Amino acid sequence: MAVCAAIIGKDNSPKYFTCLNPDEELGFQYKVLSSLDVIEEKLNSGNKSVSDTRELYLGMLYSLEKHKIYGYVSNTKIKFIIVIDSTNTSLRDNEIRSMFRKLHSIYADNVCNPFYIPDEPITSKSFDKSVKHIISGI
């Protein structure tokens, strides 16, 4: 179960942000923002070999005392970020991976919606519901 999920556009501005506890949202925003540094670093390092250019999952970006932040970047440089509680020992790398894949998939669905203007913040309620569903791991 993740505590926070965010979708960041290619211009690094947030397109969607949610967390389990809305009161902590601001704090998570700071955390997610600073994780962009790491994503940028990873994307710019350019030492990805040909084989893993299709690997979108970036793994853990960095860890904090209480949280771990994971990243995933689509080919169009849309960043997906998931924050999990570091005391949460039940989540394995594979589960996080699959969470990202699901997020990516519903994001792609959302972009397909003709009423959604790409690059605008996502306000769709059904999208929000789906994301919450995914991060709560039910």
Add this chain to the structure above:
Amino acid sequence: MNGLDSTDADSTDRRPIITCAGELEVFSALEDSLLQALPQEPCEWRRSLGRPVRNVHIGASFIPFSPSGLPKESQWDLIRQPLFHIYWTECTDIDVYKTTVKDDIESWMKEIVTRDLSDWLIVVVENYDGKRANKLLPRTTVLDKIRADFAPKQGDRCISVINPGRLETRSADSWRGLVGRVRHLVLVAYAKAVVKLEDHVRHQREKRNELGWNFMDYFSLQEELAQVLEMLGLYDEALVQYDELDALFSQFVVNGHVGELAVWLSQFQKSLERWHGLKLGSGKLRKEPSLLELRAYLFSKQAHMLLLINKVWEMAGRCLPFLHICMKELLLLDINTPAGATSCWLFLACMEVLQTCDRYNQADQVEAYSANTAALWAYASQKLRELGELCGLMPGQSPTSEQLHLVVGLSAGMGDCPGRSGESSPTDKLKKALSSQEAFNKNYLELAELAMGTYKHIGHLRSARLIGLEVASFYMLLGETQKAAAFLGDAFRTFELDGWQELAAHTQIKLAECYRKAGDTRKFISACVAVSVAAEIDNLIRWSYFDEMRKCLETLDKSLVVPFEDVIKIVNVSVKNNNGVVMQDNIIEVQLVVESNFPREVVCTNIFMTLEPETKEHKKSKEKAVNSDRTIIVKDLKSSELLLQRLHMQRHLDYKEDKQISSASVICKNASFKRKDRTISPQPCNFEACLEVTKLPSVLTPGSNAIKLTKKATEIGRYYLGHVAINVGKLSLLSNSFNVKLSVEVKREEPSLRLDKGEDALLFGLEQVLQLSLTIGSYAVPEDTTIKLTSSRGMTIQHIPEEPLLSSLEIPIKNTDPYNVTNIPLRVFAEPSSSEHQVTLICPWSSKPVPVMLSFNSLLTVSWKLHTVQHRKFIHITVIGQTDQKFELSSSRLDIRDQVKAVPLVVADAVHQVIHSGVNISYVWEILITSSVESPPLKAQFFVDYSAVVDSEDSSLDTNTRTFSYNFDITNYQTLYIVETNVEPTKGNEFCRVGALCNLNLCIKPASHMLDSADVENALMYEVLAEPTVWAVCGRTAGVVSFETDMEPQTIVLDVMPLNNGFLPLPLVRLSKYIPADSSGSDKPRKSTETHPRLEPFSPGQVYNISKGQQVHVIVGTITEANVL
């Protein structure tokens, strides 16, 4: 209490133990050199299970042989036992050997063999003395004997060595051989022991879930393996062992959290008493360690291994996750920790690692250093701040006695750790930092700055900004608002740049508070504006800042400019005037739709929109930003996204030398990416000319507002809408200038003045009316404006009826209102001096006088003719009407001066004649001259009075009677010669006949006055110009006659032949003046070139031909004559 309990120093010496038996004094002489020589060179270590062959260095420690200390083959901890046995002997004498040494070796061997030990060596030390060289017989040496006795199949177990005490080459070789042998055999033995140990460790690990298993026991076991590997120089493998331990422990803790806690783990659940830091490099594990101690020990070991394999940065990189794991485990295991203790420990850990890293930091490794340490710096500063908050060390606080106690407790828990020489240890630093507020401030800021600097260095700007926020809040507490504002501003810009509006808005609130504290009202208002319009922020907060903004605005003394940005959004701007064209003095109207983001209504004291006069740049950029509509909408106002712009693709063809295409491609020239700068301060703009709101005060409600802006267009020209400024009291909200320019054109229509003639052509000598029409333009002209008209010479004008005509006029304009048309009839009269006349109009609004060309036609044309009868002269004047207008002519007269009289030949009833186009009237006068006297040239003047004949309806026409005059000169008019010709039949003939020769008698009679005349040419030429179909001139046709000497008439007879019958006109004779070629008698100097005689014609009237019109009757010729011919 200090440090860990000291444990047995030998426990970490994992060198293989070698026992020595036999003649120990022999060995003791060699021991030191052997100890040194063994680990000097590497030795290949081959291992089972496919593990790679490694080169290892093996050392040894020697103990004397004792049977009781020997291990059994089956023991797992062989590694701690003597595992190689060497028997030393110096015996060279076979007899001695047989008697004593052999038995000794046998008993030694027995001890070994009974314990199933196979790793032994017998060394025979030889003192080389040269004697033996002679004894060449084999099987006689002690070595051979020993070999035969003890190791018949294992020759390598016995070795002789020449005492290396004597420095000889042979001894060195044999010594090397010994060392190599020992090294190899020891390694073999040791490897066996290691395998044993590994098996044991594996075995033990499998039992980890059994009851009674203790991690600490296992820990020491696997650590032993690690130490063995470390001893062998296999640091990476040693690290693996530690990592395994690390992972195992973590797993236990995690499992314990999820399921049942292992029994042994409970010993770690004691509350924390010591937080000594990591003690890198020197740590020893105390018995019954706390969780942190165990972890620290493990990490210090890992760090040690990493440092040994030169992976400093990996060590640094591992530190933070390690610390986080520790914290997590403290939490999972529910370990009670005193307040601040973990912070202390974490701070110390960070600082220790950082200090270690600093030692390895070199110029070429700053990048790696920064990448791995930035987060540590940040963590350390964060922990220090936590401690500061806990202990009341933050600025503005003073520690309570409780907090002071806390500091003492924490310091005690840290223990003592003297730093290396010259530098203070992290423990010392922390203690100092906690000792006083000043030291704390200094330390914290230093750490935070370092963290920010390192982050920036590796490009983690956002992380740096977040620390900046922390630092800003710290500075706020310190009261250094300026520094705080700088950090907050940086953070704000970064958030804005990334589009994290909510974070930016919250930073804006902090900025507002910062400015409030600093007492900077202007900046405070700006920040308040920004906060109050931020949709991300709670409404209550927005309202409160909005109210504060309004309150503070009242105290402002100077106006404050705030850019629009997010405050006011321009939705739509449209020029309401038709096509954007406004006549001067009319109203320019622009509709502005803005969206106000203020949480409440604002009362605007004024709203402006600047009008920029057109400049060169506008014209230049016209093509780019043409907006045919008169509206800008939101889309136009957005600055275009560079990344979304269309790329400029071009076709690119490469040609070979022979002009064949070598490649075709598409290229995209890299678009220059400009940095997007969001904080462009609006350019200073000119509010001299601007549109304004008419209804004031105007209220901007939250959301969309339509505002009508107007301005009276005073100056003409093209204007562009520039900025919008909304003034709320002293607050002036200013927009950026529009990307897409909307233009308004103010035009002016100048007054115009026209001079029109009527349908008919203008005539000389008649007063006619022209229409002067004045149209006032788009603006009123001054009341006293006059138009000045000047006519050319010979022309007069007048606009007031009944007033005399003048050559120049000034006409005052009576009606000066815009678009008023005044028509002024202008009477004009032109004398026929020249056909082109002009009127020059001088208007005050135009600097240049305007000439109007007028073309006049003549009323009448006159021609005259001279008629001659002998010596009498008649003047015939014909007057031809030129216009459709009818005129009545009267009292015609010819006036000749010079006392010559003219007598009219008057026709009765010719007093009033009407003339118009196509009608001509002739008048004839006879000039009375005396034929005998030479007449002078005459100047004649013809007059005739005319007046227009008025049709009943056209009364405006001028009916005055005027005189028309015509001047002409009459010269050379007197008759000089009278020519008479007649044709007569030749003598004997009665009639002139066709085809018969006739005589043409030509008689030229000069006039009588010719005698007196001096300049009359006296020679003339006559020419017969006969009609060739009628007459044939036979013989001479021309000739010259001279009247030089006398004035008698001369008669010339010429032969002509009529070619037709009937009444034939006489052949024409032409007289011309004959000027001889070289007439020296002439007065006029002639040019020498004129060598030919010339003919000059006479003026009409000078030669009078009497016979003109005479005819001669010719009859048909006779047949006889025809026959004659």
